[in-house]
Amino acid sequence: GAVVSQHPSRVICKSGTSVKIECRSLDFQATTMFWYRQFPKKSLMLMATSNEGSKATYEQGVEKDKFLINHASLTLSTLTVTSAHPEDSSFYICSAPGLAGLSGETQYFGPGTRLLVL
Amino acid sequence: GENVEQHPSTLSVQEGDSAVIKCTYSDSASNYFPWYKQELGKRPQLIIDIRSNVGEKKDQRIAVTLNKTAKHFSLHITETQPEDSAVYFCAALNTGTASKLTFGTGTRLQVTL
Numbered sequence: 001g002a003v004v005s006q007h008p009s010r011v012i013c014k015s016g017t018s019v020k021i022e023c024r025s026l027d028f029q030a031t032t033m034f035w036y037r038q039f040p041k042k043s044l045m046l047m048a049t050s051n052e053g054s055k056a057t058y059e060q061g062v063e064k065d066k067f068l069i070n071h072a073s074l075t076l077s078t079l080t081v082t083s084a085h086p087e088d089s090s091f092y093i094c095s096a097p098g099l100a101g102l103s104g105e106t107q108y109f110g111p112g113t114r115l116l117v118l
Numbered sequence: 119g120e121n122v123e124q125h126p127s128t129l130s131v132q133e134g135d136s137a138v139i140k141c142t143y144s145d146s147a148s149n150y151f152p153w154y155k156q157e158l159g160k161r162p163q164l165i166i167d168i169r170s171n172v173g174e175k176k177d178q179r180i181a182v183t184l185n186k187t188a189k190h191f192s193l194h195i196t197e198t199q200p201e202d203s204a205v206y207f208c209a210a211l212n213t214g215t216a217s218k219l220t221f222g223t224g225t226r227l228q229v230t231l
Contacts, residue, residue, distance in 0.1 A: 043221045045221075046218055049218065093161060105150050105152075107152075107164075109161040111160070112159070112161055
């Protein structure tokens with residue numbers, strides 16, 4: 001089946017630094033990918049929709065300049081947390097709709113990236 | 119936009135008993151309702167889904183029901199086992215729009231021996 005990978009799986013960084021998280025669709029192409037943030041014991045909150053070849057669409061309340069998204073190819077989207085602060089510590093998960101899921105029904109989730117900002 | 123509420127937030131059942139988790143949604147245009155199971159530190163895994171043209175769907179010990187009029191849908195797990203312990207999320211989607219899943223707040227299910 002379709003697989004989505006994320007790298008790194010875990011990252012610890014100092015406050016003020018930037019962190020890049022990669023999301024790859026391994027055996028299928030994804031013109032759209034979704035980025036979620038999940039705080040401990042909370043639900044997945046959609047941050048933005050990453051669109052290949054165009055600007056990402058951000059959800060209300062998500063700072064575009066802080067969470068930079070680049071969808072450079074049909075298999076790779078990156079999320080960069082700029083000038084990270086402790087409150088950015090969270091579990092970041094990406095997902096991509098499968099071929100039959102252009103309507104969104106089939107979503108393949110990445111394994112997640114746990115970010116800890118000290 | 120869509121808003122999905124989920125209850126209860128925690129649920130503890132004895133092994134072998136049934137568990138029911140309920141969700142309500144606000145957008146009558148939503149037509150696809152998946153349920154995900156998430157273990158600690160792992161990705162969500164789709165366990166069952168239902169489309170708006172169906173009232174009930176069953177897959178072994180798991181079933182989902184949908185009441186479009188009331189905008190309710192529920193997950194039923196029968197004969198629960200310890201490995202069913204996890205966090206369960208419902209979600210809603212309007213497949214005709216931007217394909218964005220809206221998740222419920224989650225239910226932490228604990229199956230005790």
